[in-house]
Amino acid sequence: MAAQLGRRLRKGATSGAVVAAAVAALAASQAPEMIPPPTDNAGGDRAIGTGDATTPPSDGSATGDSPYFTELPPLNTPNKPGAPTHLPVITGPAEAGIPASVLAAYKRAEASVRSTDPGCNLPWQLLAGIGKVESGQARGGGVDANGTTLSPILGPALNGVGFANISDTDGGAYDGDKIHDRAVGPMQFIPSTWATWGQDANSDGKKDPNNIYDAAQAAGLYLCANDRNLALKADLDRAVLSYNRSTEYLNTVLSWFEYYKRGTHQVPDGTGVLPVDRSDNRGRGNRPASTPPYSPLPTTPAPTTSAPKPVTPDPKPSETGVPPKTPPATTDPGKTPTTPPTKPTVPPTKPTVPPTTNPTVPPAARVARLTTVATGALTATTGNAFGKAPTVAALDASGAPVTGVSIKFEIVGSTDARFAGARTTATVTTGSSGLAASPALQAGQKVGPFTVRATVVNRTLAAEFTATVTARQADTLTRLDGDAALAATTGTGFTQQLRVKATDKGALAPGVLVTGAVVTSKTATDASTEGPYFKGEAGATARTKVFTTDADGLITLAPGDLLAGDKAGTFFLKLTAPGGGSTFVELTVAAPEPTPEPSTPEPTPSTSDAPTDSPEATSSPSPSA
Template sequence: MAAQFGRRLRKGAATTAVAALAVAALSASQGPGAMAGDQSGRPVTTGADTAPDAAAGGATGNSPYYTDLPPLNSPNPSPTIGTPVSKGPTESGIPATVLDAYKKAASELQSAKPGCNLPWQLLAAIGKVESGQARGGAVSADGTTTSPILGPQLDGNGFALIKDTDNGAYDGNSAYDQAVGPMQFIPSTWEWAGRDGNADGKKDPNNIYDAALAAGHYLCRFGWDLSTQADLDRAILSYNHSQDYLNTVLSWLDYYRKGTHEIPDGTGSLPDSRSDDYDTVSPQPSPPASHTPGSGTQKPDPGKGSPTPKPPATTPPSTPPAKPQTPTDTVHHLEDAGTAALTAQAGDAFTEKVSARAETKAGVAVAKVRLRFTIVGATDATFTGGENVATVVTNSTGVAVAPALKAGEKTGDFTVRVTVVGRSVTGLDYKATVSERAADVLTRTSDTALTCTPGGEFADQVEVKATYKGAVADKVAATATLIKSALDPTQAENGPYFKDADGKTVRTLTGLETDANGVLKLPKLYADDTTGTFMLRIETAGGAALNVQLTVAAAETSSPSPSADTSSPSPSADTSSPSPSADTSSPSPSADTSASPSPSPSA
């Protein structure tokens, strides 16, 4: 059976009074700003504007918390790890893994929400008050508590009434909710506030890294600046709506700011007292009976026995005055206030905002009502600031407008649900759609002709830029295919090609994506022995397409001039073909002395 949250100590009324005085005195001694009322003369505010989630019980559902206060002395310097320490230094020490979780969460918030100015000491103060630093650091190496830390079931018996919201998934209770883990989140709050602080793919309220990061984001919502006392008070009160809780957390915050040190896991001191230790004692003593001159205890008559007490004067019961209605009490229903279609591409901001109007039964607008906007569904979309819940007060026309929505990378539909804080009024659901990133225009980044010789490789790689409505289209999915022709987009069987990781020929590339500047650079292209003009087609999500021409041709050879060409015979230079005047093989009548002699007349 899951371990219950600490011990419950029953004390008498006298002890209660002494403890209350001690709490007040010690809280007042803890330095500037320790008490909520000590704000340089400013009055403390604890109304609805101070704690936007008070009606829902804050992060903890207003569960009990530890009331132990820090030692009166400032923390001592850090002792050596493993050295026995007295209670004072142990009180100031924080178990190593728990301390690491607080510091990592604050560091992440400093990057994600720098305007919040969340100190890690605030997480430490809340962790001390909620669970005694995860029961003195009883956590595994990954930060998960060695056994579940559960608050009492919130069944309305001395606590808030919160019926089961998670079917027992987090707290093991399918009847009522219980606060869970070292930062004591109730399941309904963890469902939207949970974070994965140790990057293990899970959001576990029993893991100190997850819980600390969730607490940090919870305290930093609504644009609060925790370096200002007013916003710090608001944030703490939104975690648990109790003035005593605020005072206790501020005391530990001031103490840890003066110094702390790391101690081994499992060696932290355990708190002794809880806020519900006195729940069987009347919260305040009954007022003494009033006296008027001449009245009082009846004196005995010496001549008679014990006096007969006079019956108390009876007065007809008076009807208690009716509780004044708040604006929230008058809300009958919610109406859409003209929200247009909610669509956006992955990674983009939605151009439209969700708006709703609170109205009475007669249709009259109701101002100053808190409406909660919650993102529901399998989506990573968030409101501005990275939250998936926001609370907004209706204006004079009864309208509340949610912060801008920002799409994540998950595509598909999700819901934005609007409800009235503090009332069971039927909510409104708004459908929102996230589509994949798209481009509508593709252009080459260079106009260089793409040519290659058979069997070679193209000198230039194909590079294109994608835009959508004139803006850079980043992270857009694309494909590239060597096609038969501009009129036949089927894959070609020969011609240019890409190579896969194994060096094999491929003519279609999938899984491509433009970079942050909308640019897509394709791998090198190669040519087989086929010559001619070929076509590369690039297409993106959203319908953008571009055909790129590729040419494969044999290398050109130089063409010799006729005067230098000795391979073609020239009549004047060709000695292989004898001219008639030079031909000695053909006899000439005048020159041939080898012919038969003609007879001489004298002979």
């Protein structure tokens, strides 16, 4: 890296302050415009936000610490198309150009990752910086219509000779090497890493590391792993180092990242500028034969007036010991003799300091106020998403927007509402318009207001929003099993099933909270203190229960869910829903029929005690008497 920096300085940088400013600018971060994710399928890519779920990377690096291109970006600010060029640059305009398919893949990957992991704040310029260093933007955009490289881009065999020692893990399927692994494709994934992180972003049915759409999305997900927030310098550094564990690599990637953030433009595929120098010192031998060599622009402008050519000194003056002869003066009748200089005078080129603002002042420090952006009332019904997101604008003292400010959104108050991913906090970076919107906000089942607070990270500047969760509504409740009363005797349970349908404006109303209360009459306002009650409940609320309609808008009371109690009589189950829907179900509780007592039979008189008129019963004297 030191050698490369010296080479770059010798090509025109005359002040170390410029290098210091460029390095200091690496600490800044900036997200692209706050726009909705694209919905088109340009390039055959599949719908935005369908990337695989991120998982923490394994030990090692995405590339196996393979070699990379070490050239640094020009110190001049990139010239955008149509801007006048007042100073000559080495490769400024060309280096700022990114091939069309490659640029589209980077922007698509950013949109996809931001839709599933907005807290990562992935900028596409970071992918461009890695793509530049790894493959020279897919060899200058050498890809077909689907984004697949015209020929494989392979790193050297990772055999432990100057590189890591990684034995084959893919059977040569990706890298054609059955002995050792090699980094593959425009983002240079080794096969073992691609097996975990590979993506099919262009919907061709396969995860191909040689396809720029697949590789860019995989790289974006890999950089965002472990809940990283790339708007924070520490997380940004860790993400890049997870790609290649080298401080020189980190500095090179971040140099290109900062360069691309200051301006880029699209160039046709196959016409991008190819880097030359690599970290393994293979130099110009790496340029593919199919790509024409690139010649840098001259460092000084061509002279506007013709001048006599200097005479070439005698050859090999060191061998003869004789100094070179002074060329004779050019003479012409009628003209003053002129003597050409031995060297053309070249005015020094002063590099332009790239940043338009002082990079030593962090974006957060330039914010004078944080204001809410009117997005209408923040309301949602239970279980549904809020239609709008809390949005703030970061402004400086003059009222101008401040780009690259990290804004922390936080849910405050007693609520079960959450941001996407079931989170209560999220950090978002302001775009060029100074705006930052929170991730999607989802209402829970708890009804009522709560607060969303937006704060400038590391500052006390804050703005607050009031959000409200309301209950889902149903304007009609209809019993589906007829109007017959439910009957039971005291001490038992109601054995009939009860089904009630909830609708709102004629449509089924799922997720509605329906309140059921046992009352003594249809005009009663309070729940009864006696009579039927709900199974499993006790105390003062035993005769009141809240039901939630299912996906078909139904509530069901199964046999045995409602008990008769010990009071005979007629009661009603009153069902009411937010929105005005209500119905009554008659409950009849009967006392059990009394059991008849057994009757006592009349006693029968004994025959021995009854008088008799039988002559046999008349006493007579015995013959002996």
